[in-house]
Amino acid sequence: MVGLMKLALGDIKLLTTEVMSLTLIVALAVGAKALVNVVEGFTYLGLPSMWGYFVRAVYNELKTIAYLWSMSLWFLVVVATYLVSNYVLRSVVVTYATLTYLGSSKTFIIKLLFIRYMVIASMTWLVGWSVGLTTAQVVFRFTAYIFGAPYEVPYLSLGELVELAVMVYPLVILGSIPAMIKVIRCGF
Amino acid sequence: MRILKSLIPWSSFKVAILAILTTSIAVSTTGLYVISVSATLARSLTLNTEGDILIYSSVSRTPHTGLINNVVDRLAGVEGIIELSPEVLTPIMINDNVIFLRGLNLTVLDRFINYLLIGSLPRNDDEVLVGIRLSKYLNISVGQVLDIVSIPTSSRVNVTVSGVFKSSTPLDDEVVSSLSLSQKLRGVNSNYVTLIRVKVSSPCIGSRCLSEIVDRSEGVNAPLKVVSKVLDNRSLGDVELVDEFLGRGISLSNTILWASMLLVLAISTSIIYFGTLWSMNTLAPIVESLRSIGLSKVRLASILILKILVLGTASGVSAYLISFLILNAIFTMMPVSIMLHKVEPVNDLRVLMTSTLLPSITASMTIYLKIREV
Numbered sequence: 032m033v034g035l036m037k038l039a040l041g042d043i044k045l046l047t048t049e050v051m052s053l054t055l056i057v058a059l060a061v062g063a064k065a066l067v068n069v070v071e072g073f074t075y076l077g078l079p080s081m082w083g084y085f086v087r088a089v090y091n092e093l094k095t096i097a098y099l100w101s102m103s104l105w106f107l108v109v110v111a112t113y114l115v116s117n118y119v120l121r122s123v124v125v126t127y128a129t130l131t132y133l134g135s136s137k138t139f140i141i142k143l144l145f146i147r148y149m150v151i152a153s154m155t156w157l158v159g160w161s162v163g164l165t166t167a168q169v170v171f172r173f174t175a176y177i178f179g180a181p182y183e184v185p186y187l188s189l190g191e192l193v194e195l196a197v198m199v200y201p202l203v204i205l206g207s208i209p210a211m212i213k214v215i216r217c218g219f
Numbered sequence: 220m221r222i223l224k225s226l227i228p229w230s231s232f233k234v235a236i237l238a239i240l241t242t243s244i245a246v247s248t249t250g251l252y253v254i255s256v257s258a259t260l261a262r263s264l265t266l267n268t269e270g271d272i273l274i275y276s277s278v279s280r281t282p283h284t285g286l287i288n289n290v291v292d293r294l295a296g297v298e299g300i301i302e303l304s305p306e307v308l309t310p311i312m313i314n315d316n317v318i319f320l321r322g323l324n325l326t327v328l329d330r331f332i333n334y335l336l337i338g339s340l341p342r343n344d345d346e347v348l349v350g351i352r353l354s355k356y357l358n359i360s361v362g363q364v365l366d367i368v369s370i371p372t373s374s375r376v377n378v379t380v381s382g383v384f385k386s387s388t389p390l391d392d393e394v395v396s397s398l399s400l401s402q403k404l405r406g407v408n409s410n411y412v413t414l415i416r417v418k419v420s421s422p423c424i425g426s427r428c429l430s431e432i433v434d435r436s437e438g439v440n441a442p443l444k445v446v447s448k449v450l451d452n453r454s455l456g457d458v459e460l461v462d463e464f465l466g467r468g469i470s471l472s473n474t475i476l477w478a479s480m481l482l483v484l485a486i487s488t489s490i491i492y493f494g495t496l497w498s499m500n501t502l503a504p505i506v507e508s509l510r511s512i513g514l515s516k517v518r519l520a521s522i523l524i525l526k527i528l529v530l531g532t533a534s535g536v537s538a539y540l541i542s543f544l545i546l547n548a549i550f551t552m553m554p555v556s557i558m559l560h561k562v563e564p565v566n567d568l569r570v571l572m573t574s575t576l577l578p579s580i581t582a583s584m585t586i587y588l589k590i591r592e593v
Contacts, residue, residue, distance in 0.1 A: 045500050052238060052493040055486055059245060062482045066475050081370045082461040085310040088317035089465060092556045093472045099549055100252050100479060104245060111241040118234050118497070163486070170481040171474065180474040181467055 038130075039146035041123040049119050050151055053112060054158040057199060060101075060108040061163025065185035066171060067097040109202060112155075116206020119151055120144070120214065127214045137215055144211055152203040156196050160187060227522060231502050232530055238494025239531055239578040242487035243538030244545075246577060249483045250570035251546055253476045256557050260469075263389040263560040268331050268416065275414040280466020282414060283308050283319075283558060289412045302330050302418040307401035307411075310370040310559075311394065313357060317370070319559050320347070320394040322401020331416055332390065337361060338382025344400040346381040350391035352561060354383045367394075369404040376404070389560040472557075484577065491578050495527070495585040510593055520590040527582045535575025542574075 040046050070093050127140055167185040175182045264273060264282055276285025291303050307322040325340050325348075338361040341347055349359050359365065363380045378396070385391060402409055499506070502523075509519055546564040549555075555562045 048493055048497045048500055052234065052490060052497050055490040055493060056238075056241060059483065059486045059490070062486060063479065066479055066482065069471065069475055081312070081368070081373050082310075084312060085317050085370050086461060086464045086468075089468055089558060092558070093468060093475075095553075095555050096252075096256060096472070096557065096562070097475060099553060099555060100249065103248050103252075103545060103549065104483075107241060107244055107248070111237060114237050115234065115494075121501070166482055166485055167478070170485065171478045174474045174478040174481060178470060178474050178477070180470040183471065 035143070036146065038126070039123075039143040040150060041126060041147075045122045046151075049122070050154045050158070053115055053119070053151065053155045053203070054162065056108055056111045056115065057155055057159030057195070058163035058166065060105045061160045061187065061195065062167040062170075062185075063101040063104045063163075064191060065164050065167035065187050067094075067101045068187065069171065069183045069185050070094050070097045109198070112199070112202045113206045116203045117209060119203070120147070120207050120210035123147065124210060124214055131214075140215060144207075144214065148204055148207055152200045155203060156199045159199065160192060160195055227502065227505060227526065229526065229530070231505075232498050232526065234501070235491075235495045235498035235527065235582060236530055236534060238490050238497075239534045239582060240538055242483075242490050243535045243574040243578050244542055245483050246487055247539045247542035247570055247574040248545060249480050250573060251542055251564060251567060253480050254567045254570065255546070255550075255562050255565050256472075256476060258565050259389065259557050259560055259562045263558055264414070266332055266386070266388040266390050268418075270419075271331065272417040272419060273414050274417065280462045281469055281558075284462045284465055286407060286411045286413060287415070289410050289415070291415060294415070294417065299420050300417055301420050302327055304328070304331055304416040305398060305412040306414050306416060307398060307405050307407070308413040309401055309405040311404060312368040312370060313365055313394075316357060317559060318353060318392065318394060320367070320396055320401055320404060321390065322396050322398040322404075324398055325395070328395075331418065332386050332388060334384045334386040334390075336382050336384045338380070341381045341397055344397055344403070345378055346396075347378045347400070348382045348384050348395040349380050350393050350395070351383055351385040352391040353393065354380075359383070365394075367404070369406070372404065372406040374404070376400075392556070392560045484573075487577065488581050491581040492585050495582045496589065499586065499589045506590070506593055516590050516593065519593075520587055523586045523590065524583045527586060528579050531579030531582055532575055535578060536571070539571045539574050 070090075123143075127143060130143075131137075131140055164185065164187055171185050172182060174180070264275070265271070273282075274287065274290075275282040276287050279285030289305050291305050294300060294303055304324055304327050309320050309322070310317055311320045312318075328334070336348070338348075347365070353359065359380055361380055361383055365378050365380060366375065367378055368375050378400075384395070398412075399409065402411065405411075405413075506519065510516070543564060543566065550562060550564055
């Protein structure tokens with residue numbers, strides 16, 4: 032099992048670099064989302080008079096501003112994750128192709144690819160949201176301290192973590208498809 | 220040298236370029252976004268009249284909710300002051316839309332702001348002007364009667380639109396009326412205004428001199444604070460609570476905007492580091508071969524850094540242009556506002572420099588560190 036994992040993952044140093052590049056791109060969007068949640072979660076107590084309309088209008092503007100910024104980053108991250116995923120199998124293409132030449136079955140190669148893909152996607156998701164959320168909390172606390180602003184905690188809901196997984200896994204596999212085809216056909 | 224350069228193909232930097240381009244776009248988009256929002260917020264008060272002095276309450280959390288004594292009479296006639304314009308900002312509702320009504324001395328408006336007017340200036344408190352953007356948004360035309368509900372007093376008035384104007388400032392999102400109508404809607408008497416706009420003739424007349432004029436006994440070190448103290452801020456029921464809410468909101472949004480910039484810068488630096496490291500790992504066999512045939516580390520590093528600097532600069536500039544176009548499209552398709560004024564994208568050299576230099580420097584440093592290990 033350990034041997035299979037080693038074969039699937041290849042050089043750990045290379046794998047770390049690849050996973051970290053993908054992870055941090057995802058962390059960018061996660062951090063943005065956590066910061067936007069600060070506005071979403073702001074407690075609006077309500078005002079007895081018509082001033083409430085004014086305060087609500089201003090808060091809705093703040094939400095829109097934060098949301099649109101976050102959306103533009105998400106779009107960027109989706110494109111970047113797909114493009115970078117194109118290269119995540121490159122470092123093992125030679126090894127896998129050699130194995131095919133030496134008579135390994137396609138099922139075995141697909142198994143190796145699947146393990147590598149699962150490890151990369153899982154690490155991207157797990158480390159991505161952890162790094163993104165932690166960075167958002169650190170920079171928000173730092174900035175709030177400088178501006179003397181009320182400290183709210185940037186957070187992510189469970190639903191958002193699931194949404195992130197739904198986005199990351201298919202994006203990584205979509206990006207890896209061209210390299211996968213090459214490996215399976217032994218056409219590196 | 221040429222052979223050496225061709226031994227290290229541009230294509231080997233694909234991942235690094237993707238990382239640089241991604242982070243440059245993220246930095247540019249965030250930077251331009253933050254600056255556009257901040258600029259709109261500031262311009263909603265200054266109305267592009269840079270050089271003029273604004274006197275407003277520094278005690279209230281936002282200038283929009285503060286009130287000061289109308290000291291125009293005390294300032295009039297002071298040497299160096301050319302023009303004075305007391306203004307009252309009050310939030311109102313028209314057809315369930317919350318907007319600002321700005322009351323001012325209409326006879327001096329053109330001395331502060333250039334504008335094109337369709338129709339005529341209001342002749343009395345029953346007439347108002349409407350900014351071009353607001354008129355399009357709410358489909359308001361000259362001669363139309365507007366049912367205005369004052370948010371501070373909950374009172375309702377009917378006014379006729381005497382004209383529509385275009386000033387190319389945030390004033391285009393507002394309703395403009397006489398000072399007396401705005402004071403009535405704000406629920407204050409003629410002694411109170413939101414701000415006083417002062418046009419001065421020489422640079423020696425600044426906020427420092429004004430603070431001395433308003434109260435010589437308070438010293439000159441904190442002009443605006445001195446002015447606001449002397450001008451006696453007054454609270455009006457819910458206004459303090461609203462001030463607290465808005466102050467909190469503005470402070471929070473300020474923090475989020477700058478935190479977002481810091482977040483993008485911090486994560487971008489790491490993305491470029493790992494992206495470049497990835498490319499360097501791809502290049503490892505070539506780098507080792509070149510070292511084994513005697514190429515010095517300095518020479519090798521300089522070739523690689525030169526390539527990454529060219530790519531980084533090109534990516535930074537392209538990313539800035541892409542970001543500006545993206546923001547333009549966003550602001551056109553989904554208009555966003557801050558304190559009820561439309562945000563417009565602005566160009567900023569600092570953002571261009573950051574989106575170009577940050578990736579280039581980080582990538583170069585990564586290459587240098589990696590080459591040292593070889």
